[in-house]
Amino acid sequence: MLTAPEWAIVGLSLKVGAVAMFAALPVAFALAYVLARGRFAGMILLDAVVHLPLVLPPVVIGWLLLIAFAPAGPVGAILQRWLGITLLFRWTGAALAAAVMALPLMVRAIRLSLEAIDPRLEAAARTLGAGPIDRFVTVTLPLARPGVLAALVLGFARSLGEFGATITFVSNVPGETATLPLAIYAALQEPGQESTVWRLALVSVLLSLGALVVSEWLMRRTSKPGSAHGV
Amino acid sequence: MAFDIALDLVRGERRIALTFATGAGITALCGPSGVGKSSVLAAVAGLLRPQSGHVVVDGVTLFDAAQNVSVPPEARACGLVFQDLRLFPHLTVAANLHYGERRAPRARQIVGFAETVRLLGIEDLLARRPATLSGGEAQRVAIGRALLAGPRFLLLDEPLAALDGALREGIMAVIERIRAEFALPMILVSHHADQVARLADHVVLMDTSS
Numbered sequence: 001m002l003t004a005p006e007w008a009i010v011g012l013s014l015k016v017g018a019v020a021m022f023a024a025l026p027v028a029f030a031l032a033y034v035l036a037r038g039r040f041a042g043m044i045l046l047d048a049v050v051h052l053p054l055v056l057p058p059v060v061i062g063w064l065l066l067i068a069f070a071p072a073g074p075v076g077a078i079l080q081r082w083l084g085i086t087l088l089f090r091w092t093g094a095a096l097a098a099a100v101m102a103l104p105l106m107v108r109a110i111r112l113s114l115e116a117i118d119p120r121l122e123a124a125a126r127t128l129g130a131g132p133i134d135r136f137v138t139v140t141l142p143l144a145r146p147g148v149l150a151a152l153v154l155g156f157a158r159s160l161g162e163f164g165a166t167i168t169f170v171s172n173v174p175g176e177t178a179t180l181p182l183a184i185y186a187a188l189q190e191p192g193q194e195s196t197v198w199r200l201a202l203v204s205v206l207l208s209l210g211a212l213v214v215s216e217w218l219m220r221r222t223s224k225p226g227s228a229h230g231v
Numbered sequence: 232m233a234f235d236i237a238l239d240l241v242r243g244e245r246r247i248a249l250t251f252a253t254g255a256g257i258t259a260l261c262g263p264s265g266v267g268k269s270s271v272l273a274a275v276a277g278l279l280r281p282q283s284g285h286v287v288v289d290g291v292t293l294f295d296a297a298q299n300v301s302v303p304p305e306a307r308a309c310g311l312v313f314q315d316l317r318l319f320p321h322l323t324v325a326a327n328l329h330y331g332e333r334r335a336p337r338a339r340q341i342v343g344f345a346e347t348v349r350l351l352g353i354e355d356l357l358a359r360r361p362a363t364l365s366g367g368e369a370q371r372v373a374i375g376r377a378l379l380a381g382p383r384f385l386l387l388d389e390p391l392a393a394l395d396g397a398l399r400e401g402i403m404a405v406i407e408r409i410r411a412e413f414a415l416p417m418i419l420v421s422h423h424a425d426q427v428a429r430l431a432d433h434v435v436l437m438d439t440s441s
Binding site: 118121124129131134 | 305308311313315319320321331334335377
């Protein structure tokens with residue numbers, strides 16, 4: 001079984017992962033909606049930018065966050081001045097780093113489910129008297145639900161594994177930013193911590209496996225044929 | 232005039248031009264497949280915007296290119312029964328039926344829920360999902376959904392095409408009862424001469440040159 005400090009590490013990881021996925025959700029949904037439905041010149045560029053965290057070295061993302069959110073940085077200065085908060089060396093910063101890294105995966109999952117929605121159903125809702133927001137809430141959103149759920153699970157799983165951007169942005173502070181991967185890394189640096197590494201690694205495997213199985217199951221339920229386009 | 236319609240529609244490579252004015256009852260819109268009958272219904276419902284022309288139903292202008300009038304589909308009070316039905320897959324039959332009903336002003340409603348369900352014989356289907364319905368059942372639910380939305384007129388796109396024998400007879404009887412009981416102007420798309428002969432009060436022919 002886990003020791004009390006190890007439970008605290010697991011608890012911190014779950015908290016960071018949960019906050020990251022819910023914080024990223026509205027952004028991911030908005031981006032997915034624009035990418036699935038929009039038709040404008042900068043689409044390819046926006047798509048590429050959204051996918052950047054998937055291919056950039058995480059340390060670069062962490063460094064960019066550090067520049068932006070440092071007390072003198074463009075965003076950090078505003079947060080410090082108006083809200084009196086900083087994300088540096090805080091678990092909230094770890095959640096932000098995790099959210100940024102999870103964003104592309106979440107956008108992908110939601111976009112797939114939005115693209116699978118038959119636009120003819122929205123046209124039918126129109127003829128039945130539903131305005132734009134009404135249609136969105138009663139037709140689009142419920143039909144996109146499997147993708148949104150899959151995005152949450154995938155985002156959570158990705159957040160649990162976040163390492164490079166987090167350690168660069170908010171460092172490895174025990175009890176504050178030392179999530180599972182960071183704590184495992186720290187334990188590896190110290191002799192005699194092998195059993196801790198084993199236990200934390202096992203927890204990581206179990207959590208990630210569970211999340212992937214759930215998300216795969218959700219995605220299978222959402223991918224249905226018959227998404228022809230028309231009036 | 233129930234329907235006073237002049238349309239000039241461009242769909243991809245094709246151009247559809249059609250003008251007709253018909254009185255009360257059922258107007259049958261006939262012509263070969265691919266001639267653009269469904270596009271005409273979509274334009275009357277407001278889902279397609281014609282290049283020019285006008286759509287006037289029972290004296291109410293829904294579209295007029297010259298006057299720059301175009302009432303959005305959600306405000307046209309048009310009961311459109313799509314050829315592909317388009318029942319909401321995530322809702323039960325009952326929720327599908329209520330969808331338009333809940334959004335229609337009370338003054339516009341022509342028939343109640345219980346009466347509609349009885350008229351169409353779909354009492355036993357209310358708790359089911361559209362995916363579990365047969366073609367004839369789904370067709371009746373789609374007609375019911377349109378009727379309950381407080382329509383000022385009905386547009387029926389091949390409501391009999393997917394059905395055979397007794398089912399087809401059942402739907403034809405329903406359409407005749409709707410005409411008799413609610414006095415709704417209707418456009419019926421069909422390419423079966425026998426159905427047209429039995430149901431239509433007016434016939435509009437479309438061909439590739441129209």
